Amino acid sequence: MDHHQLIQQFKEKAQLVSATIHPEMTLETALTTAVKYCQKKSSCQTSRPWESPPGHQDNGGAREHVKTIALPENHASLETLLSPMCSSRGIELVTKNFRNHARGMDMGITFADYGIADTGTLVIGCDGEDMRLATMISDIHVALLPQSRIRSTALELTDELEDMMAAPGAYTAFITGPSRTADIERVLAIGVHGPLELHIMLLKD
Amino acid sequence: MEKKTSQETLxxxxxxxxxxxxxxFLRTAMDRFAVAYKEGRKNAFxxxxxxxxxxxxxxxxxxxxxxxTALLEEFTFQAEKKGIQVHMAADAQExxxxxxxxxxAANCQKVIKSKSMTAEETHLNPWLENRGFKVTETDLGEWIVQLRHEGPSHMVMPAIHLSRYQVADLFSQVTDSRQxxxxxxxxxxxxxxxxxxxIEADMGITGANFLIAKxxxxxxxxxxxxxxxxxxLPRVHVVLAGIxxxxxxxxxxxxxxxxLPRNATGQQLTSYVTWITGPSQCTSMETDKREMHIVLLDNGRSAIADDPLFSQVLHCVRCGACANVCPVYRMVxxxxxxxxxxxxxGLITTYFFHxxxxxRNLVQNCTNCGACKAVCAANIDLPRLIKEVHARxxxxxxxxLKSLLLAKVLKNRKLFHGLLRSASLAQVPVTGNTPYLRHLPMVFSNEHNFRALPAIAKVPxxxxxxxxxxxxxxxAMKxxxxxxxxxxxxxxxxLEAAVKLFKKGSVDVEFPMGQSCCGLPAMMMGEKEAARDVAIQNVKAMRxxxxxxIVTLCASCASHLTHATRDLTKGFLPDKEIKDFIQRIIPFSDFINRFAPETVLPGGKDLASHAPKAVSTAGKGKxxxxxxxxxxxxxxxxxxxKDLIAASGQTFVQAEEEETCCGFGGSFSANFPAVSREILTRKLDDAENTGAExxxxxxxxxxxxxRGGAVNxxxxxxxxHLAELLAGTVKTSSD
Structure with a gap:
């Protein structure tokens, strides 16, 4: 299988598990797409849907809920690009202490280290707490994956994975689609404790 | 919901x-699941x-x-080097x-858990709750059963027994708002x-699917x-995992x-596979590192590992597939x-862990159909181990008493056959109400009205x-x-039908009078010694x-003689004789199909020409x-x-679940007639759905x-029986 076919397989497998694929992106178009999408989405859904909606508790509900995007600190290189995109749309860009937002954020943007084609899986080093939270507490997780980082199988990645996992405190995530459950009547439901949506931006090399 | 008690009678x-x-609800959910699982697994692989x-x-x-031993040492060494506190626990309480x-010690009050069968094994939740901790399960299914004060009903889908309506009622109570x-x-x-x-939890408890020593x-x-x-999120992480x-x-x-995921749920991979190497960053700790413990549980595992037969129990990866395909699980x-x-x-580990x-009762609730073994992610010989646990x-x-009697009777072939003959004369229970002989339990029991019972032949x-x-x-051969x-x-x-076919094919047939019961009924009732006795008798009878x-028209005999004889007779008979015996066992259809074209049936695949009667007596030939x-x-x-059916001139129509158990299972159907009846009904539905007569x-x-079910x-x-179809001796009446 050549690399083009691998990319194809990765796309197909990731879509099968309800991930959304955005192919042939530059970093800038990827971020723009993400921010625009965040603007459109309904606000953070981890609040209790059966209680009054967030932002409506004070002042008779006039104030709009401010949306938040989590960008972990180790992604500082993206901040200069992302910051103006967010502020022009009234979105708050948060770059640290995601624990303070653990009830939920609207979007988390992170790089992915590898893609695994045969299962449509992302491999993401999540050693930092904010990396873990950005990929978990956000309604939408946007993963930036350089196409060249797609490999055929997890076994083929064994050496690289062992390197990632070697250091004390290492926390490595395989992420395959958004969080899901079939615990009630075996009916598939997307978005349990993790993201409701997973968007994978395939970056051109 | 009725609770299980430890001294429950059968x-x-x-x-x-x-x-x-x-x-x-349970029945419908289980039926759907059984069918969907097979398809899902096939697609995943x-x-x-x-x-x-x-x-x-x-x-x-x-x-x-x-x-x-070496791996445990290596894991512990590496774990401590990485800053994990490792604890060894000999049993659940420890x-x-x-x-x-x-x-x-860490001043924790609120505990959250992600799903762990090992924590279920040790009954961790009540232990912690009794000591003042507030424990919350966070896996959706586990949370549901926790709120209902139940245990999980499936290792992967703990709340599969509940409907959305039951969950809605439960969640309405929990949130104090109609859901x-x-x-x-x-x-x-x-x-x-x-x-x-x-967010509020101090401690997170998880299990582990893997612990990597390196x-x-x-x-x-x-x-x-x-x-x-x-x-x-929590500042303390405790892993509880079996060694x-x-x-x-x-x-x-x-x-x-x-x-694992392919076999468990038909997923190519689960949404998350998480790999944690020691205490990770935790900003709510002054040290910026989580406190991490691993509790390694033995609870009988070392003893299992040392047992040459049962060590394979520890190969289990907890995918739950053995339940997914089990005909009894599907019913109950x-x-x-x-x-x-x-x-x-579970039938096996319960004995060791609990x-x-x-x-005692659980291990008898098995039809010995082997579906679990065929699907097992680690090739564990589950049906055999279930029987061995029963014997132990x-x-x-x-x-x-009933199993002792069976064992005694089986050991003496003449007594056994004599009893069967007298049963044919009287057609009354020989031993009161006990399901006395596996192959003939129903004549001796009144709990079997769900199927019409055959009479014992006047002349065997x-x-x-x-x-x-x-x-x-x-x-041509013997x-x-x-x-x-x-x-x-x-x-x-x-058998007469088969002899007719053999004669046509110039196959010389011997019927050694020393042959007895194959011994499977004894194994099914936990009588290993009796099974050994008859195994030895049977090998000797072939001398x-x-x-x-050695052709047999009974698939159960074929399988038992093939797979159990070696272990049962080793050391009692010469190795070469045992091997020679096993290698010669062949099921009827395999024999006819392999040799029919050349020798057994002149005309070979044109079996149709030999079975015109079958066509006329079997209705429209479907x-x-x-x-x-x-x-x-x-x-x-x-x-x-199936090739033989087609070659016989009939129209073969495939049933959707042709390989699903019929629910007989020998002493199983005697012990659990209600379950047997339900499995049978599903089976007959499936056959009838093909339109075949x-x-x-x-x-x-x-x-x-x-036949008993169809009549009833x-x-x-x-x-x-296939032999009757091929020989053209299918009866027009139903029995």
């Missing part, structure tokens, strides 16, 4: 099962060599268990005690409500994401991960099909043999016919006949097939009988069950 257990059988992947798991787990002490019975919404209730628990990395395979939150979870390297873990659900661990593996009083329990507790096959034996001038008890004493006509094959468990899975014979099979036990339920379905 009668009480049966009652609990009857309640489950009356649960319409598409284009892969499933057998090879599973074999790799079996081999690597075996090596890891054999090498466990593990729980360690964990509650960790909690107290609709819409699954998407109910899931969001859990998402929102539990998020607070994650790097002290733990692996967690999950879908919902709760394990990631439980290992990120059997240790693997040498990541490569091994990845090989297991390739099979997980609360009735396990104590803590569920499905076939004691024989909890295992009887050895430890004393054998019940063995007494007809002298007259029947064909005189063949130039035999075979021995092994009849088994049911055909000999209940269905001699099936001096110089036949090429025939479907029930594959006996011990033929398809036991002997690996799948296509031969004749259901053919190749095991007298299956014939007995299926007044179905438009005749049942016959």
């Amino acid at each position: 009668k009480a257990y049966r009652k609990r099962i009857d309640t489950a059988l009356d649960n319409d 598409k284009d892969m060599d499933t057998d090879d992947l599973i074999e790799q798991v079996a081999i690597l787990k075996k090596k890891a268990i054999e090498n466990r 593990a729980n005690n360690i964990i509650s002490h960790i909690g107290k 609709d019975a819409k699954i998407e919404g109910l899931v969001k209730v859990a998402r929102s409500t539990l998020r607070d628990n994650f 790097t002290a990395t733990m692996g967690l395979v999950t879908n919902e994401g709760n394990a990631r939150l439980a290992t990120t 059997d979870k240790i693997l040498p390297s990541l490569e091994d873990a990845l090989k297991v991960a390739r099979v 659900g997980g609360h009735q099909m396990g104590h803590i661990y569920i499905g076939a593996i 004691g024989r009083e909890n295992a 329990i009887q050895d430890e507790e004393g054998h019940p 096959f063995r007494d007809r043999w002298k007259k029947l034996k064909p005189r063949i001038d130039k035999p 075979i021995i016919l092994f009849s088994g008890c049911v055909q000999d004493f209940v269905y001699p006509e099936q 001096g006949f110089n036949a090429q094959w 025939v479907t097939w029930h594959s006996p468990c011990h033929l398809c899975r036991g002997m690996g014979v799948r296509n031969a009988p 004749l259901l053919v099979t190749e095991c007298p036990g299956c014939v007995l069950q299926l 339920q007044e179905r438009n379905l005749k049942v016959s």
Whole structure:
């Protein structure tokens, strides 16, 4: 299988598990797409849907809920690009202490280290707490994956994975689609404790 | 919901099962699941060599268990180097005690858990709650059963026994607000409500799917994401895992991960596989590092590992597939099909982890159909181990009278056959109400009204043999016919049909009078010694006949003789004789299909020309097939009988679940008639759905069950043995 076919397989497998694929992106178009999408989405859904909606508790509900995007600190290189995109749309860009937002954020943007084609899986080093939270507490997780980082199988990645996992405190995530459950009547439901949506931006090399 | 008690009698257990059988939701859910699972698994393994992947798991787990002492040492060394506090727990109480002490020492009050069967095994939740901790399960299914004060009913889908309406009612109480019975919404209730628990928790407890010795990395395979939150937000992380979870390297873990989700839920991979190497960053700690503990639980595992037969129990990767395909599980659900661990593996581990009083009834609730073995992610010989556990329990507790009687009678072939003959004269119970002989339990019991019972033949096959034996001038080959008890004493006509076919093919047939019961009924009732006695009798009975094959029309006999004889007779008979005996065993259809074209039946594949009567007597000629468990899975014979049906000129129509058990299972159907009845009804529905008027099979036990059910339920379905179809002797009447 050549690399083009691998990319194809990765796309197909990731879509099968309800991930959304955005192919042939530059970093800038990827971020723009993400921010625009965040603007459109309904606000953070981890609040209790059966209680009054967030932002409506004070002042008779006039104030709009401010949306938040989590960008972990180790992604500082993206901040200069992302910051103006967010502020022009009234979105708050948060770059640290995601624990303070653990009830939920609207979007988390992170790089992915590898893609695994045969299962449509992302491999993401999540050693930092904010990396873990950005990929978990956000309604939408946007993963930036350089196409060249797609490999055929997890076994083929064994050496690289062992390197990632070697250091004390290492926390490595395989992420395959958004969080899901079939615990009630075996009916598939997307978005349990993790993201409701997973968007994978395939970056051109 | 009725609770399990530790000293439950078989009668009480049966009652609990009857309640489950009356649960319409459970029944429908289980039926759907059983069918959907097979399809899902097939798709998940598409284009892969499933057998090879599973074999790799079996081999690597075996090596890891054999090498466990060194691996444990390496894991502990690496873990401590990485800053993990490692604790060894000899049993459940010790593990729980360690964990509650960790909690107290770290001043924890609120505990969140992600799903852990090991924590279920140790009954960790009540232990912690009794010591003042607030424990919240965060896996959706586990949370639901926790709120209902139940245990899980499936290892992967803990709340599979509940409907959305029940969950909606429950969540309405929890949130104090009416919740609709819409699954998407109910899931969001859990998402929102539990998020607070994650945020407030001091301690997260998880299990582990893998513990990697080389790097002290733990692996967690999950879908919902709760394990990631439980290992990120709380300041203390405790892992509770069996020592059997240790693997040498990541490569091994990845090989297991390739099979585990595919086999469990038909997913190519779960949403999350999380790899944690020691305490990770935690900003709510002054040290910026989480406090991390691993509690390694033995609880009988070392003893299992040292047992040459049972060590394979530890190869289990907890995928739950053995429940997914179990015909009994499908009928009764997980609360009735396990104590803590569920499905076939649960029947076995209950004995080791939770004691024989909890295992005593469970181990009998098995039809011995072998579906679990065929699907197992680690190739564990589950049906055999279930029988061995049963035998052990009887050895430890004393054998019940009915099983003792069976053993005694079987040891003496003449007495055994004499009793059967007298039963044929009187047609009355020989031993009161006991289901006395496996192959003939129903004549002795009044609990079997769900199927019409066959009468014992006036003259058994063995007494007809002298007259029947064909005189063949130039035999093409010589075979021995092994009849088994049911055909000999209940269905001699099936054997006669076969003899007719053999004669046509110039096959010389011998019927050694020294042959007895195959011994499977004894094994099914936990009478291993009796099984050994008859095994030895049977091998000896074949001496001096110089036949090429030992052909049997009973798939159960074929499978038992093939797979059990070596272990039973080793050391009692010469190795060469045992090997020679086993190699010559062949099921009827396999024999005819292999040799018919050349020798057995002139005309070979044109069997149709020999069976015109069958066409006329079987109605419109649409025939479907029930594959006996011990033929398809036991002997690996799948296509031969169907090829023969087609070659006989009939229109073969395939049933959707042709390889699903009919529910006979010998003493199983005597012990659990209600479950047997329900499995049978499903089976007959499936056969009838094909539009066939004749259901053919190749095991007298299956014939007995299926025909009895078809007659009792007044179905438009005749049942016959393949030999009768081929010989053109299918009866027009139903019995």
